[in-house]
Amino acid sequence: xxxxxxxxxxxxxxxxxxxxxxxxxxxxxxxxxxxxxxxxxxxxxxxxxxxxxxxxxxxxxxxxxxxxxxxxxxxxxxxxxxxxxxxxxxxxxxxxxxxxxxxxxxxxxxxxxxxxxxxxxxxxxxxxxxxxxxxxxxxxxxxxxxxxxxxxxxxxxxxxxxxxxxxxxxxxxxxxxxxxxxxxx
Numbered sequence: 001x002x003x004x005x006x007x008x009x010x011x012x013x014x015x016x017x018x019x020x021x022x023x024x025x026x027x028x029x030x031x032x033x034x035x036x037x038x039x040x041x042x043x044x045x046x047x048x049x050x051x052x053x054x055x056x057x058x059x060x061x062x063x064x065x066x067x068x069x070x071x072x073x074x075x076x077x078x079x080x081x082x083x084x085x086x087x088x089x090x091x092x093x094x095x096x097x098x099x100x101x102x103x104x105x106x107x108x109x110x111x112x113x114x115x116x117x118x119x120x121x122x123x124x125x126x127x128x129x130x131x132x133x134x135x136x137x138x139x140x141x142x143x144x145x146x147x148x149x150x151x152x153x154x155x156x157x158x159x160x161x162x163x164x165x166x167x168x169x170x171x172x173x174x175x176x177x178x179x180x181x182x183x184x185x
Contacts, residue, residue, distance in 0.1 A: 012113055013040035016105075020118040023093060026126045032092040035117060037107060039083040046107040048079050050119070056102040061116070064104045072096035073121065077105065095123040 015038035025031040037046065051064035052071055058064075068075045075093040091105065103119035 011040070012044065012109070014038070014044070014046070014107070014109065014113050014115045016107065016115045016117045018117065020120065021091065023119070023121045023123075025094075025123060027095055027098050027123050028126070030092055030094045032090050034088055035091055035105075037081060037083050037087045037089065037115075039085065042084050044083045044109065046081050046083060046109055048077055048081065048105060048107045050075055050077070050103055050105050052101060052103040056100050056120075058102065059118075061104065064102075068093075068103065071099075071101050073101060073103075075103075081107070091119075093119075093121065095121065098123050098125045 017036045017038065021033055021035060023031050023033065039046075050068055052066045052068055052073070053063040054066065055063050073093055073095050075091070077091045078089050081087055081089065095101070099122075101119075101121040101123070103121070104116050105119055106114055106116040108114040
């Protein structure tokens with residue numbers, strides 16, 4: 001009796017295109033872009049997850065440990081995918097505050113094979129809802145707007161001056177009114 005043991009070796013090619021994707025948009029606006037997953041094995045199932053980092057310039061995958069919700073990012077993409085050669089999909093996201101964010105989208109097989117794509121997000125405040133476009137009030141918003149939004153002094157000075165003039169006028173009117181009330185008693 002002769003026994004033959006045949007060990008078969010299977011190689012799987014898994015790819016993602018592009019390897020880096022940039023999103024530029026306004027806060028609370030959904031932005032979508034296409035990407036492709038490629039596989040040499042038919043009917044390959046992969047599972048996706050996204051991870052984010054506080055270090056926006058890092059390319060070390062170990063820095064990417066946080067969830068999108070930690071940064072106020074809502075992200076949508078297929079979590080489970082069956083690939084036959086090539087699969088084109090949408091990656092959509094929106095942020096709830098302005099800033100720059102770095103993430104990675106990783107697709108894994110049931111084995112140890114994984115592929116990833118870097119995600120860069122730059123989100124800006126919508127011009128219509130920007131607080132610097134709103135009127136400054138006597139409560140000191142003029143100075144806080146200038147500090148928070150790094151408004152140059154030449155633009156902030158008229159706001160601060162007009163706020164101070166209104167505040168001084170109000171104080172004078174209150175004192176005059178209290179003196180008139182004392183005389184009438």
